[in-house]
Amino acid sequence: MYTTPSLIRRMLPLFLCLSLTTIHSQYATRIHFNASNVFAGIEVGSKGVKMSVVEMNKKSFSVVKDTSVNTDFISFSSQSSVATLDGLAGLFNTAMTVYGIPSDRIYTVISSGVKMQADKDNQQKQIDQLIGGFRERIHEPNRKVDIVDVTQEARLS
Numbered sequence: 001m002y003t004t005p006s007l008i009r010r011m012l013p014l015f016l017c018l019s020l021t022t023i024h025s026q027y028a029t030r031i032h033f034n035a036s037n038v039f040a041g042i043e044v045g046s047k048g049v050k051m052s053v054v055e056m057n058k059k060s061f062s063v064v065k066d067t068s069v070n071t072d073f074i075s076f077s078s079q080s081s082v083a084t085l086d087g088l089a090g091l092f093n094t095a096m097t098v099y100g101i102p103s104d105r106i107y108t109v110i111s112s113g114v115k116m117q118a119d120k121d122n123q124q125k126q127i128d129q130l131i132g133g134f135r136e137r138i139h140e141p142n143r144k145v146d147i148v149d150v151t152q153e154a155r156l157s
Contacts, residue, residue, distance in 0.1 A: 038064060042088060045111040046074045049087035053099050057149040076126045085130055089137040102141035110147040
């Protein structure tokens with residue numbers, strides 16, 4: 001019978017070995033694309049923050065990656081606001097570091113549904129604080145963050 005410290009000493013190398021295998025396998029399947037034609041769109045919607053990485057070709061486009069973070073921003077609680085800011089900044093940084101997309105090819109928007117709910121609940125200040133916090137977090141004080149209306153959203157979908 002092994003004592004707990006003895007068991008830990010014996011199992012630690014196995015654990016580390018398995019951890020390294022798992023980490024390697026996460027990065028072993030790299031996505032291949034032409035970086036000069038890749039753009040990202042990040043949208044703050046009613047359920048959270050979504051990012052699409054898209055490769056543009058002359059006559060078509062293909063989605064390289066779709067990912068999202070559920071944050072329930074439209075509850076307009078302090079917890080959901082912090083989670084949304086973290087998700088927005090995190091996906092922005094992922095687009096830049098993991099996919100190598102320069103800042104000027106990353107488009108950030110707030111959905112029409114969020115705008116409508118904020119207007120209904122008199123919470124426009126929450127959107128303004130999110131945009132300001134995002135600009136500060138990514139060190140781009142002039143970063144454009146559009147609030148799309150229903151017509152724009154339908155056209156972009």
